[in-house]
Structures are given as C-alpha cells and as structure tokens.
Amino acid sequence: MAGIQSQSALVAENLCKNFGALAATQNVNLRVEGKGVHALIGPNGAGKTTLVNLLSGALPPSSGRVLLSGQDVSRVDMPGRVARGLSRTYQITSIYPEWTVWRNLALSVQGRSGTSMRFWQPVTGERALYRQAAEIAEEVGLTSRLNAPASDLSHGERKQLDVALALASNPKFLLMDEPMAGLGHEESVRMVDLIRRIAGIRAVLLIEHDMDAVFSLANEVSVLVYGQIIASGTPEAIKNDPEVQRAYLGDDHAA
Amino acid sequence: MHNFMKLAALTVLLSASALAQNAVKVGFVSTLSGPGSGLGVDARDGFNLALKHLGNKLGGLPVEISFSDDKQDADTARQAVDKAIKRDKVDFLTGIIFSNLLLAVGDTVFDSKTPYISLNAGPSQYAGSGCNAYFYNVAWQNDNLHEAMGKYVNSRKFSDVYILAPNYPAGKDALTGFKRFFKGKITAEVYTKVNQLDFAAEIAQIRAARPKAVYTFQPGGSGINFIKQYAEAGLLKEIPLFLPGFSADADVIKAVGPNMVGIFNTSQWAMELSNPTNAKFVADFKATYGRNPSLYAAQGYDAALLMSEAVKDVKGNLSDGAALRKALENTSFISTHGAFKFNKNHYPVQDIYLRQVAKVGGSIQNRLVGKVFSNHEDAYAKDRKMK
Amino acid sequence: MKRLLPFLLLALGLALPFILTAMGQEYYISFASRVLVVALAASALNLILGYGGLVSFGHAAYFGAGAYTAALLAGKGAGLPAQLLVGTGVAALLAFVFGWAALRTRGVYFIMITLALAQMLYYLAVSSDSLGGEDGLRISRAALWGDLTLGDDRAMYYTALTALTLGLFVIWRVVHSRFGEVVQAARDNETRTAALGYPVRRYQLVNFVIGGALAGLAGVLMTQISGFTNPSLLSWQQSGQFMMMVILGGVGTFWAGLLGTAVLLGLEEYLGEVTERWPLFVGLILLGVMLFAPKGLGSLGTLFGRKKKEVVE
C-alpha cells in the first residue's frame, strides 16, 4: 500500500534535531498518508512537539529529510509547506484573540484564495472570503460565534477555532498537536467527532494524551520515547506491544 | 485649556504692543543649552550687562527682549527666528553663535527686512559676494583670528606646522584663514569629527609626525579636551600649541586649568584693553556673574551698544528702515575694544591682538602681549556685492 | 460621527489659515505646516510600528533620506514634482535595503539594528562633504506656479495638508486591504500567520517600504518648510521623537500620528514659551503616559494590552 500511495505522503526520513547536547529527535522515520488518523503518542518530554515543528517547518532539522508528496521540503519554510498542502494546529491555541471569529477565519481563507499582495481594495468588501469563512465555521460548529471576539470564546471553542484556521487552507495533511488538551468531557466528544470528519478526506497526524480518543480514532499509532520511535503499528498491535507497555502505557495504567 | 487661554491672551498682548512704536523689540536667539551653551550664555550675559548699563533702554527707548534657545540646532533656530519676526515683529535680531545656524536662518531674516546684528558668527558667505544690507557683524569675520595666528606663527618662522580642525565648513574656513598668512610648510592638515571629545588617536599621529608646532581650532568642549589631552600626552612641552582666541578664553581656561599657562592665542578683544567701556564691562561682568568675561561676552556687550547707538541716531524712529540701516552702517561708538568701525561689507575693521595665558595674581587668565593686525579687513570685503 | 471625523478634520484643516489670520496669529500657519508634515512621517511610522508591530528605532533615516535627496535635487535645479518623486523613491529604496537587513532579526535585535543603520546614515551625512557635513544643505523654495513659491506660508500649508491627506488616505486603504490584514495578523501572532501560509517577512518588508516611502515624502516637504536639511533630521533623537509621537497618539490607532504630533509639538511650543526647562516636563509627561496610560492619549492601542511574549517552541 505504501508504495502505491507514495506520491501523496508526508514522510520523515532519519530526522534528527539537537538542541546543544540534547538530542530532542533521534532518527525518526515516519509516514503519514492517504486518509485517516495516524496517532503519535508518548510520555511528556518525548519530543512530540519538536517533531511537529520539524514536520511543519517551524524548525530546521539537524539532519535527515522531510518529504511532502515525494518532494524534499527540508529547506522549505512553513508558508512553503502550507502551499504544498501541509497545515497544523497548536497545543497552546494560536489564534488572533482581538479579532472576531469571522475575521480570524477570513484571514485564513484569504491565504488560499489568490494573492494577498493587494493594497487598495478593502478586504471587508470581499463577500466570498466571508462566505467561505462562514462555511468553515459551520464545519467546526462555530457558526453562532462568528461575530464574537476570539478572546470571548471558551477554551473548547478556541480549540475549535484553532483547528478551523488550519482547515481553511484546505490541507492534504494536517498535524494536530494535542487538540483535546484541557477539554471537558462534552467538548472532547465534539472534538473527536470533528477530527473523524476531518480525517475522512485527508491525512491527520494526531498527537494526543487522551488514549480513549487515540484508540477510537487512529488507524495507525506510533510511539515516541526520548525522541525515538520505539514502535509503530495498528492500535491493537501497539496496545499489546510489551515494550510500549513497559515504557509508556505501564506508567499510565499504574496511574 | 485654561493654560491655552492664557497663552492666547499673552500672544494677543504681545501683538497689541507691537503696534505701539514706543519700545525697541529685540529677538535674541542663541545656544543656551547643550554642549555649546557656554558660548551663548556668555554672549547673553554680556548683552544683558550692556542693557543694564544703558538703563534698560536702547537709544532712549525701553527694550522688549525675547530670548530663545536654539539648542544648537538649525531647525530650532529657524523656528525661533520665524516666531520673532512674524509673531513678535522685532526690530532687531541677534544672538546666534554658530555659523551653520546663522546660514540656516539668513534667508528668513533678510526676506523680512529685519536688521540682524551678529555677535559671533561671521561666515564668509555673508562677507563677500553674498553680503546683505540687513546683516551686520559686530565681532569678526570667521577667518580673522585664524589669519592673525597664521601671521604670528609665520613670524616665528616655524618650519613644519600640523593643523587640524573639525570636519565642517567653519573648520575648513579656519584652516584656510590660517594658511592665508602662514607661508611655511604644513606637515599635515587633518579634519576631526565634529564635537569629538577624545583625541588620543590624533595626538598619537601628531607625535609620530614630529611637527615644529600645532595649530588647531576646536569649538566648545572639543577645544577643552584637545588641550587637556595634548598636555597629558606630554606634547605641550615638546611641540608648542597655538590657538585662536575662542579656543583659549575664560571658559576654556576655567575648564583646563594650569596646563593652559603659556599658550598663545589671538583675539580682537582682551580683558586689559584700556578704554572706559572695557574697564566698566570687565569690572561689572566679574561683579555681576562671578567669573571672568570671555570674548563672547564682550561681543554680546558690543552688540547692545551698536543697537543703542543706531536707535539714538534715528531718534527712536524705527519705522524708517533705510535710515536705521544707514545709522548702523556709519556707526561710531566706543566698543569693548575701542572705537568701532564697519567695513563696506558690514564686518568690522579692527585690530587683532596676541594674548598669552598666564598666572595673573591668583587666577589664570589671558594677558595682552601685542598687536598682530592693525585695522584688519577680511579677505572677502573686496568681493562685496551688497544686496 | 466616526465616519464624519475625517471630513470634519479636513474642513478644519482647510479653514485653519483663515481662522489664524482672523485671530491675528499668522505665525502659527507655518507652525501648523510643520505639524502636518511631521504628522505624515509619524503616521508612516505608525503603519510600521502600530499596524506592523515592528519597533523601528531608525525612522529618521527615511525622513532624512527624502530630505537630503530633495535638497540635492533642488541644488541641481529640479522642481517640486521631481523632488517629491525621487525623494520618496530613494527613501523607499533605502527602506527596502535596511528593512531587508533588519528583518533577519527579531525583537531587541531588530530595534538595535534599525537604530544602528540609521546612525550609519547620520554619520555619513555629518562627515560627507557632498552632503554638506554638519551644516547640511540649503535650498531655495520650490516654485508652484507663477511667482508663488513654497516660501509662502499659505502655499506651504496647503501643500502639506494635501500631502498629509493623501498619505493618510493611502495608509487607510493599505491597512484595510488584504495586505493590511496580513500585516496586522503578523503583528498579533507571527507564528500562526506563518502557519497559515503567509511568508511573514515578505509582507513586513513591503509594509516597511511603504512606511519608509511616506516618511521620505514628509522629508521632502520638511526641506521646503525649513529651506535646508541637516543631519539632525537623521539623528536617533529624531527617531525617538517619532516614536514618542506615535505612542502618545495611541499606537496602532489610525489618528495616532496626527494626534501625537499635534500634542507633542504643541506641548513643545507652549512649554517653550513658559519655561526653559520644557524637556523636563515633556519627559515627565511621557513617563507618566508610559507608566499609567500606556495605550496613549487615544485609547484604542493594541500593542500594550498584551504582555510581550517570547515564543518558546
């Protein structure tokens, strides 16, 4: 299967990142493709966010490569990777708190619809931007909050907005960094729903601590410990992997 | 808002009084803050002292004087001058110390047909082909003191002289003036940064070049530092230093101290010049301000005397501009350095003296040594095209 | 009311010389011209600093570049249109070069490198003979038509008013365009803006160039007001003053440049009449505003509400 789909895959090859003496990412090989959720789990400090930063282009790798649909994008910056269909969400929600939800989303839509080097026409005159923004709001369930300033949103709604911002660029690959962090039960359920819908048409790399969510969503799981992938496979296989249980799930179960 | 109303009321009062021609209005724009302020403050104090001696009257008319600080900035000076002319409608303008500021305000002043009495800045631009009917300089043309020192150093037959000045037009004029009368060999002609304070690098170069004498023009704080550092490097005893008067006057002596003793400099004025005006000026300046007067103070004093004489000559009728200018042009009064006379280009024809810093009684001050020039005219007067 | 404000201000601007003349305060016409021109430069900084979030401590460089270019051209006999065009162009080019270099850095390094680049220009002007050194360059006022030159206070005033009106209109359009949206987004959340696919630096650079160009335009007009240009136009104190104006006016609000300039120059003018120690009071007022009303005298500032953040990845 991997061979057939290789034209549309996000691939990490021997990816390494050092901060001084600290090796935050060591020889990571990873492949995300097609549709559905590939979950990345691991204890705190395993280097998950660093990996997302390397994949999204926020950080340059110390060595190794990142391939996007067969192209080496290791030297391509974040905007360049977005243009190639890779988008991300943030663990700590990253939105424009002083803007309304609508304006947040319109900005994001603007990025995929024509150049933004337009200096003269008022952006508020562009109906299409706002219409598409409203559609995305509908998709993530924020329609009723369109006119609210983002700073007025609840924590869960902000998480939704963060996801919506990433979605607006219409990515083929979506990196989601702990979308469930800090959510209440009901909000979590809604988010799981949302992720399932998103993953229906694109590939999602999901980093998450909520194991129930991970195992209900993922069709593949990789485990990152101390910057290294120690196991990769179907959720069932991972659950039963003794090394994973010892290194990671064991602690979780004990707690 | 309340304050704004007060301001408005004040300005209305000022403009109302402008209508009544029973007072002489003078705009005094000078450098009263910043590194160059010592010069402006001395000039202002000298001017004020003259007013006091004249009973706060100029030519018998009461004086309304407005002081403003140009902060040694051309644009600030221009605004102050603009205000004095347009708002206060002054009869005379005076006060600017630095030539570059004067050049910046010149057109504004001349367009308004207000007589400008320069108590210091004497740029060549207003001395020759560009001289102006409304411009009168009571001090000197910029080159004069340097010319005098050039002549004196020449007469001492020094073979190699190292000359340096700040890299701006007045600095270049200074060295040009010096070279006009010095005919020997110039070892090097060096331009330093404007307002430079540390001259270690230049002093090392001087030492290495082994000249027989050094001449430098450094205004204000730069001059003080150059002399101090030159002495501390041990050069003052090996290679004599010659200065124009403004680099070796009361302000500089006070700052540098005993190392100044022995230095020759040139000036159109000296404390012990014997004439009644100067005697009264020097004594009262010391008494009033508690320090020795400098040539800037003397020039400020002279500026007030010149205005007073002119107002007296036109019998207080300031509305006749042509008559006032004629009175200024043909003035004859006893200045701090004797009988005063203008050249055709409105710059003074005057004697220039050699002074030497010495211990006089308990204090260190300039001592009159001799006369370098008698009735000296500047080099530009012959190109005069009065506008 | 808010929609009417620009028109009310414009009407007031148009009428001001007549009002001042009626009050017998003609002197203040040239003062007002200065306020308008400096306000244009300050508004340009507001575009960079307020809307773009880039703390440029070298704004005087572009102002001065425009002024020096105009003075050099005037010396060669060029007329006002050429001065305006080339002066603005040179300032834009300079802003492009300086901005490109400075935008490689962030935060304090950005502040310092913009300052250093401007200082470089300052010392170049001070020590270069062809730029007139410390004395600067003097010009004769440009002719408008017939015998009318910009030496005439009213002609100068209406020229300045036209320039400011056009400048503010340009800024308004830019700020509300797609481009302006991205620039403000980059100010509020740079990382996210890059993650949305916008090459942030490119937008910031273009914005920097627009701000630099408008400052250059103001510089050209400044030479016409003064009749000369000198290095103090390029000094870091001048840059600091522009920043002061933007902050007092309320950084990132549309009228910040005009309001801040009017307040600061007005204060200087007023305090200068009353006391020699006016910088003391300007300092105290500025410090008070910074400590107790950091959003400026206008109240809608955006830069200060947030704590500064250091992005830890």
Add this chain to the structure above:
Amino acid sequence: MPLDLILEQLLNGVQFSLMLFLLAAGLTLIFGVMDLINLAHGSLYMIGAYLTATFAPHVGFFPAVVLAILGTMLIGGLLEVTIIRRLYARTHLTQVLSTFALMLIANEVVRMIWGAQPIALSAPESLSQPVQLPGFKYSAYRLFIIAAGLGVGAGLYYLVNKTRVGMWLRAGASNREMTRAMGVKIGPLYTLIFALGAGLCALAGALLGPLLSVQVGMGENILILAFVVVVIGGIGSIKGAFIGSLLVGILDTAGRAFLPTWLTALFNPQLAGSFGPALASIAIYVLMAAVLFFKPRGLFPARGTG
C-alpha cells in the same frame, strides 16, 4: 608605519574599549537578565561623572570616584525600585520610551543642579605627567584607566563565574524561569544587578570625565556605542560585551588613525580627506550590521532559543 605609533594607537584603542566595556557590561546584564532596554544607562554614566566632579575638589580624585560610584549605585537602586521594575513586564517599546523619558528628565535635573555649561574635572595631579614607554611617552592617566578597566573586568569575570550571585546572573541571562526555580528572590536580585550596572557606569563616567567632558548629554553618544557592543557581543553575555568592546574600540581608533593615511596612499588627498572621516565614523556600524547578518543573535548569545 612606525611600530611605536601602532603600539600607541593600540593602547588608545584598548583604553577606549575598556571604558566602553564598563558601560556595556552593565547594559548587557540588565538586558539579558531583566530583559530591559535601558536608554537611561547613559544618564547614570553622566551622573557618575558629575558626582565625581562635585566631590573631587573636596576629597581628592580617588575618594571622589568611590563616593560617586556609591552615590550612583544608590540612585540606580532607587530608580529601579521606584520606576524601572514597573517596566520589566512591559513591551520593549514601552521600555525604550520610558527610559527615553528618564533620559530627558535626568538631563534637565542635572542642568538644574549643575548648570548648562560643562564643569571641570581634572585627572589627579599624580597622574598628570606622561610616562616614558619604550619608544614614546604616554599619558599616565590613560595607563591607569587601562589598568582599572582590566581590574574591573577581572573582578566581573570572578563575580560572574565563581560566585553564587554570578551563578544567578548566568542562569537569569540564559533562562529567566530557572532563576525563579532556584528559589532566588527576584526583586532584590534585580535591584542589585541594576545598582551594579549603575556602579559600573559611574566608574566609567568618573574615569572618562577628565578625558572627555562633564556635560549634560555626555552619555548619549557613548550609550549608542555601548548598545552596538552589546548587540555585537550577544545580549546577556559579559564575555560578548568584552570582545565586542575590544572590536568596536580598536576598530574606531584604527579607523580614525590609519584610514585617512591608507586612503591617501590609494587615492588623492582631497578624496581621502573627505571620505576618510566618513568611512571611519561608520566603520563600527558596518561591523555591527555584518555581525548581525551572519549571526543574528550576536557573537556569544547567552540564551539558546526563544
């Protein structure tokens, strides 16, 4: 070119560098540890010089320097407690403008107390005579400054690298959270650092006073140079400040001393005369731009990321 000339110019460069270092060291610590851009740093330098000039006629030069340092540290400490500490959490923009305001205020206050004209401060009598070095005479006072600068540099090195306070400083400069985690009381530590910076300023002002000029605004140009040093060296790094000072000081001196000669050799004197000073005066800014171009965080950045 004669060797003794090069040697003398080198001494001049080092002397200037070390004084620059005194200013830059405090600036970089305040910058690095408290994340504060302090434009009022130059004002403390000015106050140090004025205090020295005030005390010197009564107690002699050296005691006056000590008194000035103590006095300026006290003023610095008070300033920190009353105003500066309100600025730490603010944006850099607020800091720049607030300290710009402090600078304006300090200038006016000094002018009110001491007047608008420069005041006299002379080198101590014992150091007023030049010293014979191999090949040339050199100002004893400048030699003393070099010695003092090196001494303070060594002391700072010891303080930062060998003492507990130094450990806090280094930790604070590389990671602000870590200082908190170590249980250090931040408030007094910050006051101490600020006062230390003020003391270094005062020393520089006191020592340079006799060479330069004790006047209002004397700290402004040298402050910009100190900022250049800090940025070249890397914010928060004492070592960076030291290396940066030497680079800037020696480059500036060499530029003034030798550039015109070199240019004269290459071009005609007229051209050299007008370009030499221009090039010399922008050399250090070119250096800074070049450093930042290749190392945007300076030569020795104290903080790893973020």
